[in-house]
Amino acid sequence: MPQFDRYIGIDYSGAQTPTSSLSGLRVYAADRTSLPKEIFPPPSPRKHWTRKGIAEWLRDELNNPAPILVGIDHAFSFPLAYFEKYHLPHDWPTFLDDFRQHWPTDDDIYVCFVHDGSHGNGERRMGDPSWLRLTELWTPAAKSVFRFKVQGEVATSTHAGLPWLRYLRTHCRERVHFWPFDGWEIPSGRSVVTEVYPSLWTRRFPNDKERDQDQHAAYAVAAWLQRADKNGSLQQFLSPKLEPEERTTAQIEGWILGVV
Numbered sequence: 001m002p003q004f005d006r007y008i009g010i011d012y013s014g015a016q017t018p019t020s021s022l023s024g025l026r027v028y029a030a031d032r033t034s035l036p037k038e039i040f041p042p043p044s045p046r047k048h049w050t051r052k053g054i055a056e057w058l059r060d061e062l063n064n065p066a067p068i069l070v071g072i073d074h075a076f077s078f079p080l081a082y083f084e085k086y087h088l089p090h091d092w093p094t095f096l097d098d099f100r101q102h103w104p105t106d107d108d109i110y111v112c113f114v115h116d117g118s119h120g121n122g123e124r125r126m127g128d129p130s131w132l133r134l135t136e137l138w139t140p141a142a143k144s145v146f147r148f149k150v151q152g153e154v155a156t157s158t159h160a161g162l163p164w165l166r167y168l169r170t171h172c173r174e175r176v177h178f179w180p181f182d183g184w185e186i187p188s189g190r191s192v193v194t195e196v197y198p199s200l201w202t203r204r205f206p207n208d209k210e211r212d213q214d215q216h217a218a219y220a221v222a223a224w225l226q227r228a229d230k231n232g233s234l235q236q237f238l239s240p241k242l243e244p245e246e247r248t249t250a251q252i253e254g255w256i257l258g259v260v
Contacts, residue, residue, distance in 0.1 A: 002229045003186070005066040006031050008039075009221025010054065011198060011214045012073045014160030017108050021046035025054060026218040032230065036222035038215065052106070055164040062172045062191050069229065071196035071221040074157040075145045076165060076178070077254035079131040086125060090252045092181035096166040099125065106163035111156050115148060133253040134246060139197060142256075168193065180251050184239050194257040196221050201258070224258070236260070 006029060013024030025048060028036040041049045041057070061068060077092060088095060100106070102125040103114050114122040127146035136142035141152075148155040169178060177183070177190045186192055198217035201224040207216045228234040240260050242250060 002032055003067065003188075003234070004032075004069040004192075004225075004229050006061075006068045007036070007222045007225040007229065008058075008061070008068060008070045009036065009196070009198075009218040009223075009225065010070070010072045011217040011221070012157045012161055013051075013214075014074070014105075014111050014156035014158070017110060018051040018106055018160070018164075019108055021048040021050055023048050024214050025049040025051065026214045027054065027057075028215070028218040028222040030222045030226045032226070036219050036226070038218075051160060051164060055167050059168060059171045062168065062176050062193070065189075067189055068191040069225050070191070070193045071225055071257060072161065072193065073196055073198055073217065073221070074154060074161040075133070075254060076162075076181070076195045077133070077252065078127060078145060079133045080249055080253055081131045082127050083252065085127075092178070092252070092254075093166075093169065096162060096169070100163045100166055103159055104163065105160050106167065111160050114159070134249050135253065135255045135259055138259050139200075139256055141199065142197065165193070179238065179257070180255050184247070184251075186238065195254055196258065197256045200224075200256075228258075 008027065008029045011026040013022045015022055015024060027039040027049060029039050030036040041053050077095060083090060088098060102121040104120050105111050105114060109119050113119040117123055129144050129147040131146060132144055143153055145155055145158045147153055175191060177186055177192045179192050179194045198221050201220040202216055205220045205223050211219055228237060237258050237260065
């Protein structure tokens with residue numbers, strides 16, 4: 001019996017500002033029986049989603065009673081070395097608050113404004129591009145969340161997206177389980193938000209050529225989440241085989257769903 005009623009895949013982008021309409025922001029959703037379909041933003045002068053718009057839409061979706069499994073394509077936390085450098089408690093909500101204080105990228109600004117020192121206090125919370133989270137060490141081709149301005153980087157989308165995770169946590173409260181920070185076990189009937197890496201799955205699902213790269217990434221996330229829940233394999237991915245010390249680290253740094 002599937003645990004979830006709907007499956008949402010989000011291919012993320014940290015480009016421009018939170019209110020910019022971005023072709024790189026794509027959302028696909030499936031239920032238990034249908035193939036994923038693209039979800040478009042509400043009618044407006046903007047053609048594509050904005051980061052703010054996705055956060056507000058997700059807030060409403062996650063506050064519905066039916067359990068939803070969501071996969072978002074950016075890192076949810078930073079390497080343990082970052083926590084140690086800045087003497088932060090090993091607590092994800094505190095990390096989100098501290099990050100937002102220094103990197104207010106949910107303001108109507110470019111991420112590079114904070115990175116370059118013209119907005120916020122990003123210089124007080126910089127990481128080393130050589131630092132990798134444990135889950136990234138286990139993931140082929142994964143890049144550091146601090147490696148900006150290289151091809152395929154996740155740094156910009158991560159630094160843009162973290163304040164919106166804080167927003168969702170604030171506005172959804174007990175309805176949503178942020179995995180694995182709220183625990184590896186998922187309470188029955190609870191919606192779940194996870195970090196994903198679409199490249200793990202994009203080749204597993206045929207592309208009908210009508211989808212561009214960003215669309216197919218979001219499609220593949222929704223399709224894999226649906227399939228894993230329906231065939232019963234999801235549970236093994238929600239509880240990867242880690243040593244106790246590794247599991248403790250991953251609950252601080254986060255984990256990419258599907259990495260085993």
